[in-house]
Amino acid sequence: MKPKSQETSGQIDLFNTPLADLLNPKHELYQLAHLIDWKVLDDAFGEFFTENQGAHTLPTRLIAGLHYLKHAFARSDEAVVAQWLENPYWQYFCGAEYFQHQMPCHPTSLTYWRKRIGEAGCEWMLMVTIQAGVDSQTVKKQDFESVTVDSTVQEKAITYPTDGKLYERCRQHLVRLAEQHEIPLRQNYNRKAPYLLLMANRYHHAKHMKRKRKMLKQLKTLVGRVYRDIERQLDNQSDAVKGAFKETLEKTQRILNQQPQDKNKLYSFHAPEVECIAKGKVHKKYEFGVKVGITVTNKSNFVLGARSFPGNPYDGHTLESCLEQAEILSGTRAKEAFVDLGYRGVEVPGVTIYKARQKRGVDTRRLKRALKRRNAIEPIIGHLKNDGLLGRNYLKGELGDALHAILCGAGHNIRLILRRLRIFWPHVWQSLSRLWGAFSSEPFLSFA
Numbered sequence: 001m002k003p004k005s006q007e008t009s010g011q012i013d014l015f016n017t018p019l020a021d022l023l024n025p026k027h028e029l030y031q032l033a034h035l036i037d038w039k040v041l042d043d044a045f046g047e048f049f050t051e052n053q054g055a056h057t058l059p060t061r062l063i064a065g066l067h068y069l070k071h072a073f074a075r076s077d078e079a080v081v082a083q084w085l086e087n088p089y090w091q092y093f094c095g096a097e098y099f100q101h102q103m104p105c106h107p108t109s110l111t112y113w114r115k116r117i118g119e120a121g122c123e124w125m126l127m128v129t130i131q132a133g134v135d136s137q138t139v140k141k142q143d144f145e146s147v148t149v150d151s152t153v154q155e156k157a158i159t160y161p162t163d164g165k166l167y168e169r170c171r172q173h174l175v176r177l178a179e180q181h182e183i184p185l186r187q188n189y190n191r192k193a194p195y196l197l198l199m200a201n202r203y204h205h206a207k208h209m210k211r212k213r214k215m216l217k218q219l220k221t222l223v224g225r226v227y228r229d230i231e232r233q234l235d236n237q238s239d240a241v242k243g244a245f246k247e248t249l250e251k252t253q254r255i256l257n258q259q260p261q262d263k264n265k266l267y268s269f270h271a272p273e274v275e276c277i278a279k280g281k282v283h284k285k286y287e288f289g290v291k292v293g294i295t296v297t298n299k300s301n302f303v304l305g306a307r308s309f310p311g312n313p314y315d316g317h318t319l320e321s322c323l324e325q326a327e328i329l330s331g332t333r334a335k336e337a338f339v340d341l342g343y344r345g346v347e348v349p350g351v352t353i354y355k356a357r358q359k360r361g362v363d364t365r366r367l368k369r370a371l372k373r374r375n376a377i378e379p380i381i382g383h384l385k386n387d388g389l390l391g392r393n394y395l396k397g398e399l400g401d402a403l404h405a406i407l408c409g410a411g412h413n414i415r416l417i418l419r420r421l422r423i424f425w426p427h428v429w430q431s432l433s434r435l436w437g438a439f440s441s442e443p444f445l446s447f448a
Contacts, residue, residue, distance in 0.1 A: 003042070003049065003057045016098040019088055028421035029089040035132045035417070038064070038095070044124045048116050058105055063113050064125060065094035066104070071411025072418070074389050077107040114395075114403050122406040127329045129413035130304065138413075138420040139302040144332035146298040146370060148377045149322050149339050151315050152385075153277045154308065154405055155289040157394045161267040164197045164216055169269045170252040171223045174230055177248060181241050183233050189222045196222070220256065227252050273398050275312045289393065290401045291315075293322040294381060294409070298338055298370050301380050302416060304330050306409035308401040316346035323348060338374040384408050387415065 023030050042060045049057055057063075069090055070080040081103055084090045088099055096104075114122070133139040159165060175188045196219040203212035231249065234242055251269060258265050267274045267288055277287050291312055295305035305325035309318050319339065327333050333350065340356045347353060354362065354371055362368055385391035390408040393401060 003045075003060050018097060019092045019099060022099070023088060023092055027089055028418045029093050031421050032132070032136075032414070032417060033093045035135050036068075036128055037131060040128055040131075041124060045117055045121055048118075048121060058109060058113070059095060061095035062104055063110065065090075066110060067114075067125065067407060068129075068410065068414050069093065070110075071388055071407045072414035074387060074411075076394075077110045081105065081107050081110075115399070119399070119402045119406065122403050122410075123325070123329060126303070126306070126406050126410045126413070129410045129417070130302070130330055133302055133413055133417055136417050136420055137424075138417050139297060139300045141332065143297040143299045143302065144304065144326075144330045145334055146336045147295050147304060147323070147326060147334045147338070148298045148374050149293060149295050149319060149337055149343070150377045150381065151291055151293050151309075151318065151342065152381045152390075153279060153287040153289050154292045154390055154393050154401060155287055156268065156271050156274045156401075157392050158268040158271055158274060158288060161288065164200045164219060166255045166266070166269065167216070167219045167223045168193055168197050170248075170255055171226055173248050173269065174223075174226050174252060177245055178230060181237070181244065183230060183237070183241075185226065186229055187225070189226065193219055193222050223252070224256060227256070271396070273310060273401070275310070277312050290398075291318070292390070292401075292405045293318045294377065294384070295322045295326040296377055296380055298336070298373055300416075301376055303380075303384075303409035303412050306405040308398070308405045310398050310401070315342035316344065319343055319346050319353075320348050323351060336370070338371060340374070380412070383415075384412055388412055 025031070038061045041064050045060055066080055066084065069075070069084070070077065073080075075083065084094065084104055085100065085102075091100055094104070117124075130139075134141060171189065171193050175185065175190065177183075178185050178188075196215045200212050200215035200219065203209070203215060227249065230245065234245060251266060251272065254266050255269075265276070266272055267276060273290065274288050275290060277289065277291060278285060279287060281287075291309045293305070293307050293309060293315075294303065296303050305322055307318075307322060307325050309321075319337070323334055323337060335350075336352050336354065337348070338354045338356075343353070344355060354367070354374075356371070356374060358371065362371055381390075388408045388411045389404070393404045395401070395404045
């Protein structure tokens, strides 16, 4: 069912003081709560919920506000719900009328809500932050016509893949499923297989590669025995049991058959969508995750789009999609796009592409300055990963990759708006206080 309305009842609680009377109106979160158009999100998310079926969902402002706070301050689902209980500004930002002493929801509610709204709903949340940035003068509308586009890797929350780890993970899943469905195994190798993996790791550390390969060969043989034992016994099992084993057996066969130089390898058992991406970094030769295209304004570094691209495509082939998303969310078609050399050989109709180190066509001082500002997207990506949550994605599947990238962009915009309000608005309040003092003996609203 659709969310409950979070409008105030109009009745005063004699035993509680409203949060609006307790908080400092100059605080940046207090001001941001009035800049975000919550009604737009309420109307946009209405299509994702039925009218008269099931219980009412959580208020849109509450759950959307928790997501904004999560990605702005780099918190997990559990941490943001727990900190909401302690912070009155967070409660006011999420629409609470009075200070609450109980958890607003279970942390898993954020997961279910993300799945319900999908990628389109997260783009609505990013679009609202763009409009709030314009209203707070953090970014100007004319800045949307000149953008910078770059790609990065959104790493998945997986361990560094090695053959030994993958073999052992396959064996563990097969043995666990066999126990659940009461399939007797000739041997499960619960003691031998971990020992072989341990010795392979030790030999690798000691640079004894022949001994290491011998241990891995034995481990692979044991996994193959368990795999074939289960495969033989499935012939006498029901279709339900065969369906429960199907995905695990396919992944195991894929891992056992893949070779070092193969393409489309499986790097993680629980996250098969992970790709091995080489970005040319000296300190990190390979990254395991998904490629993400980031679109920011060239002048103010405001995020206009963030889109994931499964399959590790060429950077240039993602440019048109990134510009299209930025146009939809900002409402303005970019006229100039500044990119690095990874986007060579690609042209977008109606958009002038300027590449790093380009000399031809860069004949004005403004263009030279804007081309130099292209490098500013690199620290922006660093802030998205270090100050935000883009550095490690815990959400499941390709859908989780897409949602996480967009919400990280929204969190970056929230941080920029809060910084603008923190620096700019106190001076406005001081000016208003001086003007009020010039015409009245009563002091203007004074807060610490």
